[in-house]
Amino acid sequence: MIHVGLLGCGNIGRIIAKGQDNFKITAVYDTAQEKADAFGKEFSAAAHTDFSAFLSEPCDVIVEAASVAAARSHAKAVLEAGKDIIIMSVGALADEEFRADLIETARKNSVKIHIPSGAVLGLDNIKVGQIARVDKILLKTTKSPASLNRPITEKTQLFGGKAHDCVREFPKNTNVAQSLSLAAGRSIDVELWADPAEDRNMHEIFFEGEFGEIYARIRNVPSPDNPATSYLAALSILSLLRNLDSPLVIGA
Ligand SMILES: NC(=O)c1ccc[n+]([C@@H]2O[C@H](COP(=O)([O-])OP(=O)(O)OC[C@H]3O[C@@H](n4cnc5c(N)ncnc54)[C@H](O)[C@@H]3O)[C@@H](O)[C@H]2O)c1
The missing domain is CATH 3.30.360.10 (Dihydrodipicolinate Reductase; domain 2)
Known part of the structure; x- marks a missing residue:
């Protein structure tokens, strides 16, 4: 069972939570306390609005499904804590300097940054x-x-x-x-x-x-709960999580 920490309790987060299978969301973090609390209660996960406390939870991988600002603020700390990260807000990696630093940090800590296919294919x-x-x-x-x-x-x-x-x-x-x-x-x-x-x-x-x-x-x-997000993007991250521990790696 893969233990997942969810950064962002919105539309994508809910779709992932409803599709839990080989993974379990054990901790969640959101700046909106009511969202973190409601999510934690519904899916039996530890709810946090303090990022350090969230990061100290024993999760194998953190899923960022919040915002470009959240990915920019927290991705490096996740990697430094020795956890893999899946980044949905890929726009955060447009900044070359930030991206290079993040990749170097992942290399140093022997962890991975996953970019899901999101709203496209190929x-x-x-x-x-x-x-x-x-x-x-x-x-x-x-x-x-x-x-x-x-x-x-x-x-x-x-x-x-x-x-x-x-x-x-x-x-x-x-x-x-x-x-x-x-x-x-x-x-x-x-x-x-x-x-x-x-x-x-x-x-x-x-x-x-x-x-x-x-x-x-x-x-x-569009996604049922957020028309700005394509449903395919949410499904793509769910499929990434379901395949994370599979010995058969397809089209990677
Ligand atoms: N890669 C792709 O193809 C793709 C496709 C669609 C969406 N996305 C991105 O995925 C992200 C999530 O999408 P969604 O539809 O779930 O959004 P959403 O607005 O429904 O949910 C985002 C959640 O994150 C929380 N949040 C925002 N900033 C935060 C921060 N700094 N720290 C902690 N929590 C914070 C919000 O309170 C909210 O609960 C967005 O950035 C979106 O642009 C990527």
């Missing part, structure tokens, strides 16, 4: 970008104006440029761009579109290189 084979010639890697994301909080009435391109610039302009819409960039080993090209005709969060990946061409399209439904 991170496994996008990693060939680190070893093969790449001619093009573009992520085209299309969302409804409501999901982007923009009063737009016709299809409009909001951003075109590199992933690391997108994170500055649209911090809440960069987890996918950042995950793909980490996999490909370079800051990828990104287009962000608002389209009133689109009711889902759509990601299209265009990947070309010496291996041939890949085109993938993902049309995500």
Whole structure:
């Protein structure tokens, strides 16, 4: 049984908790005391609003499902405490200096930083970008104006440029761009579109290189408790946890 510490008792946290199987959430942490307490009571986990107390719990792995700010504040301490971390708020790793320091800390403490596939697919084979010639890697994301909080009435391109610039302009819409960039080993090209005709969060990946061409399209439904989060992202972390102790490693 894997003992999990959950950092962030929100929508993703609840989906993970409801899918406990080969793992048990034994401790939770949230800055909102009522959320931590209610979660701890419902799922029989120790509830904390003090991070040091949370970190001293005997967990094997910490799941960050809170925010970019939370990942930036706490990831290093988790690794220094000798625990693996699974980071959902991948936008936190856009900062090169922070990312390098985190990877070095993990190396020194012989622990791992896991990045789930989240709201996309194909991170496994996008990693060939680190070893093969790449001619093009573009992520085209299309969302409804409501999901982007923009009063737009016709299809409009909001951003075109590199992933690391997108994170500055649209911090809440960069987890996918950042995950793909980490996999490909370079800051990828990104287009962000608002389209009133689109009711889902759509990601299209265009990947070309010496291996041939890949085109993938993902049309995500929103999570039941948080429309800003794709349900696929929550399921992906659940699947990562369920496979964490499996001897058969698929598509890693
Ligand atoms: N990698 C991906 O593809 C992907 C996809 C969807 C969502 N996400 C990210 O996952 C994270 C969680 O998503 P969600 O839908 O569960 O969000 P949510 O808003 O439903 O829940 C977040 C919870 O974390 C808590 N929290 C926020 N900041 C905190 C902090 N500094 N310390 C402790 N607790 C804190 C909140 O009180 C809340 O209970 C978000 O950052 C989101 O952007 C990633």
